[in-house]
Amino acid sequence: MFEALAAKPPDALLGLIKAHSSDPRAHRIDLGVGVYRDADGNTPVLKAVKAAERILHDTQDSKKYLGPEGDAGFSGLLQPIIFGDMRRFEGRMAALQTPGGTGALRLGAELLRAARPGATARVGAPTWPNHAPIFASAGLAVEAHTFADLKSQTVDFDGVRAGLAAAAPGDVVLLHGCCHNPTGIDFSRDQWREIIDIVKSQRLIPFIDLAYQGLGDGLEEDAWATRLVLDSVDEALVAYSCDKNFGLYRDRVGALYVLTRGPAETATVASNVAWLARVAWSMPPDHGAAVTRIVLERPDLTAMWREELDAMRARINGNRAALAAADPALAFVEAQRGLFSNLFMTKAQAVGLRERHAIYCTDSGRINLAGMQPADAGPIVAALRAEGCLAAADAA
Ligand SMILES: Cc1ncc(COP(=O)(O)O)c(C=O)c1O
Numbered sequence: 001m002f003e004a005l006a007a008k009p010p011d012a013l014l015g016l017i018k019a020h021s022s023d024p025r026a027h028r029i030d031l032g033v034g035v036y037r038d039a040d041g042n043t044p045v046l047k048a049v050k051a052a053e054r055i056l057h058d059t060q061d062s063k064k065y066l067g068p069e070g071d072a073g074f075s076g077l078l079q080p081i082i083f084g085d086m087r088r089f090e091g092r093m094a095a096l097q098t099p100g101g102t103g104a105l106r107l108g109a110e111l112l113r114a115a116r117p118g119a120t121a122r123v124g125a126p127t128w129p130n131h132a133p134i135f136a137s138a139g140l141a142v143e144a145h146t147f148a149d150l151k152s153q154t155v156d157f158d159g160v161r162a163g164l165a166a167a168a169p170g171d172v173v174l175l176h177g178c179c180h181n182p183t184g185i186d187f188s189r190d191q192w193r194e195i196i197d198i199v200k201s202q203r204l205i206p207f208i209d210l211a212y213q214g215l216g217d218g219l220e221e222d223a224w225a226t227r228l229v230l231d232s233v234d235e236a237l238v239a240y241s242c243d244k245n246f247g248l249y250r251d252r253v254g255a256l257y258v259l260t261r262g263p264a265e266t267a268t269v270a271s272n273v274a275w276l277a278r279v280a281w282s283m284p285p286d287h288g289a290a291v292t293r294i295v296l297e298r299p300d301l302t303a304m305w306r307e308e309l310d311a312m313r314a315r316i317n318g319n320r321a322a323l324a325a326a327d328p329a330l331a332f333v334e335a336q337r338g339l340f341s342n343l344f345m346t347k348a349q350a351v352g353l354r355e356r357h358a359i360y361c362t363d364s365g366r367i368n369l370a371g372m373q374p375a376d377a378g379p380i381v382a383a384l385r386a387e388g389c390l391a392a393a394d395a396a
Contacts, residue, residue: 012362020360028358029376031367035249036215036312036339039373046247048305052294056287066286068277069270070097074289075255077296081219082210082240082257084227091263094270096256096277097284101211101241102130104256108207108237109138110276111258111269112172121172121207122163124148126342126364128181131174131209140172148183150344150365151392153332155185160195169203175229177238178222179212179338182366186216186337192225196232206233211241214309215316216337234261242292244339245309251288315370322374327381329393333369342366345389357383365389 016032035043045053069075075095079086086093098104112119121135124147132142145163146156164173175195180186187195199206208226216222230236235258242253256273260266277283295301316339324334333341345353345365353359359380361367372380384390 016360016362019354023358023360025358027379028360029372029380030360031369031371031380032360032362033368033371034339035368035370036244036247036316037368037370038312039315041371043247043249046305046308048295048301048308049246049248049291051301051304052291052298055294055298056290060290063286066283068096068274068283070255070284071286071289071293072097073297074293075257077293078240078242078255079257081296082213082223082226082238083230084223088231089259092260092266094258094260094266094273096270096273097289098239098254098256098277099252099281099284100243100254101209101239102134102254103252103281103284104239104241104254105131105134105207105209106138107256107273107276107280108239108258109135109140109172110280111273112205112207112237113139114272114276116170119170119172119205120167121174122167122204123174124160124163126150126182127174127176128209135172135174143167148180148185148342150183150342152396153183153185153336153344153393155187155191157191157194160191161198164195164198164202164204167202167204170205171202172205172207173199175206175208175225177208177210177213177226179216180340181211181338182340182342182362182364184333184336184338184341184369187225189224192228196229199229199233205235205237207237207239209239211239212244212338213240214245215313215339218313219306219309230259233259235259242288245312246288246292246295246305248288248292251291252285253288253292312370319369319372319374319377322377323369323372323380326377327385327390329390330381330384332393339368339370340366341369343384343389344392345387349387349389352387353383353389357386359383 020030120141125144146159149156213222238257343365347363350363
């Protein structure tokens with residue numbers, strides 16, 4: 001039977017990680033990885049998380065099933081952090097814990113497919129490579145429009161307008177809430193307002209992916225767009241991940257929030273997402289969500305987490321400033337946000353960076369700003385120049 005299957009290509013990022021770790025050159029720099037790294041190149045467990053894990057270890061007296069909604073304390077305590085004053089959404093929001101942001105995206109896509117089988121998901125390109133496959137696997141049609149121009153490192157707003165103009169009522173628009181992956185290019189506030197106008201006039205459903213809250217400009221600032229969208233529309237979905245801002249990656253911590261028109265719909269949506277979760281993974285893994293809940297229940301641990309998050313953000317933005325200061329052609333990097341920027345380069349140039357300079361980024365030119373030290377800015381710029389990767393930026 002299995003002879004009918006064709007092999008899937010190996011995960012390019014895993015190959016990159018392996019190639020970097022087996023590279024004997026001492027000066028190697030890993031800008032390819034998709035996680036936060038501290039100044040020592042580690043991705044440590046946060047102190048607030050460690051403290052919460054100790055509390056969980058000492059106090060948890062049962063591991064009996066929780067149910068498909070997962071830890072309601074977890075998804076509830078996150079709500080004010082994401083959405084602000086929850087009285088605005090009284091009776092209008094269904095919440096469910098999911099295995100990471102990925103699980104939330106998948107479950108949301110399945111809910112949309114069940115609610116509106118003919119809907120198309122509209123995604124701006126480039127985007128996180130998993131977005132289109134997740135929506136397609138859930139049975140939605142997927143259409144991509146241009147989101148950003150990497151040569152000029154700006155939003156291609158005409159491309160976005162054209163993509164949304166082609167959408168039919170009830171189509172889904174995937175929007176990165178902040179810290180766009182892979183470009184680091186977020187919409188301006190005016191662009192968000194225009195997108196909301198289009199979404200309302202075309203009667204589209206916004207599906208916000210918020211995977212990096214706090215890693216851009218701050219917890220409140222990074223939630224600005226999500227809050228504005230939810231304040232402006234009747235129905236929306238938010239896929240949230242705690243895997244980056246709590247450093248919990250492998251523990252798979254996320255939540256799906258669905259905004260509805262009122263309590264009756266909320267109850268129906270809640271029962272539908274619970275059913276979809278039940279037939280997909282029955283219930284989400286508990287540990288990471290329980291730990292996050294404990295961090296958010298205890299003011300001392302919440303303060304500790306916020307400090308650690310501030311430090312992560314300061315390091316990323318400090319590296320952005322260092323790279324921008326090292327060459328005027330990279331000035332755009334400073335204004336971008338989140339872990340990533342996407343330099344304009346060919347695959348041959350990315351390979352050249354690896355082979356001749358021991359600098360690792362994806363073949364598409366995505367760099368992780370947390371993978372470098374400020375002192376690496378000089379060697380990175382020299383390598384980019386040697387491989388001709390800054391020609392487009394010079395010309396812009
Ligand atoms: C934009 C975006 N959305 C969602 C996710 C998924 O996050 P998680 O690891 O919580 O599934 C990622 C992870 O890299 C991401 O970059």
